[in-house]
Amino acid sequence: MTYEVPVAPGESAEIETSTDTTGVVWPMWEVFVRARRGVSHVHIGSLHAPDPETALQNARDVYTRRGEGVSVWVVPSSEVRTFEPDDAADYVEANEKVYRLATTYEIPDEVGQM
Amino acid sequence: MSPEERFQSVLDAEDKIEPTDWMPDGYRQTLIRQIAQHAHSEVIGMQPEGNWISRAPTLHRKAILMAKVQDEAGHGLYLYSAAETLGVKRDELQELLHQGKHKYSSIFNYPTLSWADIGTIGWLVDGAAITNQVMLTRCSYGPYARGMVRICKEESFHQRQGYELLIRLCQGSEEQKALAQDSLDRWWWPSLMMFGPHDTESTHTEQSMAWKIKRVSNDDLRQQFVDMTVPQAEYLGLRIPDPDLRWDEARGHYDFGEIDWDEFWVVVRGDGPMNRERLAHKVAAWQEGAWVREAAIAHAEKRAVRGAA
Secondary structure, three states, X not given: OOOOOOOOOXXXXXXXXXXXXXXXXXXXXXXXEEOXXXXXXXXXXXXXXXOHHHHHHHHHHHHOOOOOOXXXXXXXXXHOOOOOOOOOHHHHHHXXXXXXXXXXXXXXXXXXXX | OOHHHHHHHHHHOOOOEOOOOOOOHHHXXXXXXXXXXXXXXXXXXXXXXXXXXXXXXXXXXXXXXXXXXXXXXXXXXXXXXXXXXXXXXXHHHHHHHHOOOOOOXXXXXXXXOOOHHHHHHHHHHHHHHHHHHHHHOOOOEHHHHHHHHHHHHHHHHHHHHHHHHHHHHHOOOHHHHHHHHHHHHHHHHHHHHOOOOOOOOOOOHHHHHHOOOOOOOHHHHHHHHHHHHHHHHHHHOOOOOOOOOEEEOOOOEEEOOOOOHHHHHHHHHOOOOOHHHHHHHHHHHHHHOHHHHHHHHHXXXXXXXXXXX
16 A cells, blocks of 8 residues: 555646644643553653543553553653754763773773673 | 755665654655555545444454454554654644545545455455555654554554454355455455556655655555465455466566556546545534534633632
8 A cells, every 4th residue: 555645647746734724723742651560651652632631541542552551641742842962062072981881991801700 | 964964874874764853845745745645544444444333243343343443543643643743733634634635545435335345454455554554664754664663563453353354254155255255356456556556657656765755666565465465365265356367487476457547546536436425524523523622622721720720
């Protein structure tokens, strides 16, 4: 199955992706699921819901229909703050501080496993 | 490194592009369009199957079908979320669908006339979807690829329950087997059409392959699907409605006949058996649900005010 949009001969292939929408838009929530005891919650996706209770219910229905988790968090997407290492000089420098890595220290074989 | 070079180096390294990365506008727009059409397909795809929930022959089959239709809604939601990471709003995309400016997979513009169609849809339509979606798990856009992994796991249930339903029918009475054959006769060619136009006619293939959004061409995917499906039809004892279908020893693949491309374009353009009905139903459901969306927001606002007081 192809999900590319077939363009019929004579039809415009112009891409239209934005339009005015009116009406109510529910806010977005990020969903985190703990797969089982002993592991952290991991981001699994997002969804729209009017309030936290509905967001949790929707998260259960959308993301854990087959026992994928034992615990679910929902967080308003607008509350997420992001750091992107892309152009951050600090981050690159941090990676250059190789003395932070255990593997940079040579321990003689006679000492054994350390 | 310029943003363009960084983008290309990520693609070259078979790494994934993530939402906040710089990407060419064409890449973004192509993905929005494709993911939206994919999401719309999942959502519209609930209709042909929903048609049989109230008429499933047993409680067991009814429960399976409801779970499957619920999965389709979930798939639509995963996909709209993936599209939203590209900077569009779900409601915008829905509105474009409602206005007929966005399409969905043409396969859902065919009617489900018998119970056997529920089996055939799982086997062929979901089988074709899996063929494509397995490829898409290797797509270069991270959120889309991750969504595909989840969806593929669930599609496997869809395909297996459909095939098993057909096994039962084919092991049943003559009438039941005839129902299965009639269903295959109607769905075989539309299923092959799901892979889209020939590679030589496909307008987007080359660019999508370069961007690693698409990893395998339409004709190659279609061949994979035919090769996989023919032995499954043989096991059921059903005849595939194609006089040109035969094993080609030299190629190591099945040869098959030409698709009726006139029919393909008629349905794509909006004149298939169910196009108008499917869209009208979708729009009506959205409009009739408006009061629920508004009431939920009003309730949330009232509670927020009380909580703050």
